[in-house]
Amino acid sequence: MTPLAKLLEAALFASARPITTEELATLDPEASPAAVAAALDELREQYDVNGHGVALAEAGGGYQILTRPEYTEAIERAQLAVRPSRLSGASLETLAIIAYRQPIGRLEIEEIRGVSVGSVLKSLHERGLIDITGRGEGLGRPLLYGTTSLFLEHFALRHLGELPRADELAIALRHLESATPEPDETVPEPVG
């Protein structure tokens, strides 16, 4: 392996989170972006061709080393590491809406989900999957939410452009967008 590939490997091993290419480039000020890209290719090949228990993965705008899925069960059985718990359905629904509609306020999410989402937003924020990205216009200047790089990592996405596209879904989003603008002003009368 070239010295640069070794350096990148050491840096990736020293981090639990993905490292962006810009950050990798700062490791060796002499190295050109092309050289960094070549070294990453070299590392990937080393892991894939030579046969390793780990592999180079891309997520959240950066690179990280992850174990190969075929060893997960054995590692968990030996109690050497534990898989993180799954997100609840309520969290996933909220996250899906934020991912596609960001920046988006709480009321809008509640309008789509039909339930209040205060505590779900709080827990997603605490887990670092969403962040407050600004304030909206209008009454009370509501907080707006967006997804974080940890969100991308959680779903092994390189960037938001890799989200399942609307036209891949059974019901096209465009269709709905055009019908959306009507705010739900006609709140039903309380039934007496």
Add this chain to the structure above:
Amino acid sequence: MTPLAKLLEAALFASARPITTEELATLDPEASPAAVAAALDELREQYDVNGHGVALAEAGGGYQILTRPEYTEAIERAQLAVRPSRLSGASLETLAIIAYRQPIGRLEIEEIRGVSVGSVLKSLHERGLIDITGRGEGLGRPLLYGTTSLFLEHFALRHLGELPRADELAIALRHLESATPEPDETVPEPVG
């Protein structure tokens, strides 16, 4: 690499602590102690002979994978060059009020912003952008905040008088603050 060596590599990578040979043996119930020892040798050799940025190390009665010491310095140096972080909208608004209206207490900031700012003040203080500059008059002698020299440094300003539109904005903010709560107070005097 043999399947057992790959499994050991994945486990050593995913574990938060060094793993003993007994624990390594539980990964594959079929593997004999001799086979585990041979796989460890194979992994060590793979790292040493092929040239890697990491190495197999023995410590605390167990094994772990460590980055090679010659890369430590470069990795630490690169951590210093991490991506700059940005202030949130709420922090910026609070900082702006303090910059133009210092010295100012928490309550006055909250009157202008309409939300509580306790945690925002704490984080601005931790970042060294604001400091406590004194105590105000009145109930409880509230702490007063002002900006620091680090704040000026960030904007390459020599003194606060160089802030754009300093007079105009300071007056505007003073209006807001005194106009909001007390209806009995008259229009503030024009500032000379």
Add this chain to the structure above:
Amino acid sequence: MAVALAAERGPSSFDVELPAFSGPLDLLLSLIRDEKVDIYDIPVAHIAQQFLARIRDLPLDEAADYLEMAARLVRIKAQMLLPRNEADDAWEDPRAELVRRLLEYQQVREVVDRFEQMADARRNRFARAWLPEGAPPPQAPLALSLVELMAAVDRVLRAAREPALHEVVPRALDVPGAIEIVRAVLLLRARIRWRDVVQQGAEPWQVLSVLLALLEMAKLGELRLAQPRPFADVEIARDAAGEAA
């Protein structure tokens, strides 16, 4: 959350079943599927009855979201019963809004299914767990621009001055505001770049406002604009004539 609570309460008929739904829309979709009805032609009276039956035993604190939907269904049912003129072209199906929401929600569920697959694939791979000890990593340097600070002042003034009214009209361009910001920054620095006056993640109206402001100021001779090569960052230079301050 609701799942755990209700499950603990034991096997009283609906309690156990209901929390499997993540909300009233989920329950409604499931009813539509179970009853094999056309989502575009929902028999509201029947579905509303089923819906009410399913939520009857929900504890009040959990039922609020469901009750709102129940009220909506009852209202739609009533509207459907109103006599209407056959020739009335303007008649709008009272169910239209509900159908729209159901379709939208169905799409969310579909995305959730995909998300679950993606998350499971990622969960099956471990990241590095052991990390070298040492001093905590230094705090990342702070990116802070004067433009951001000025924009914050603007927001403070705007938010505090304007009575809290709901704005329905989309945000108009704010060229004068943008001119003031560019002017303030140019007062301090003779040469700036596009990035210095447009915040990261700026909304289209903000970008447009700055663009128009720059063109206007260039026309007035306050600044000069240059782009060294295609797609390069636009350079903004204070014009000697505008350097009055």
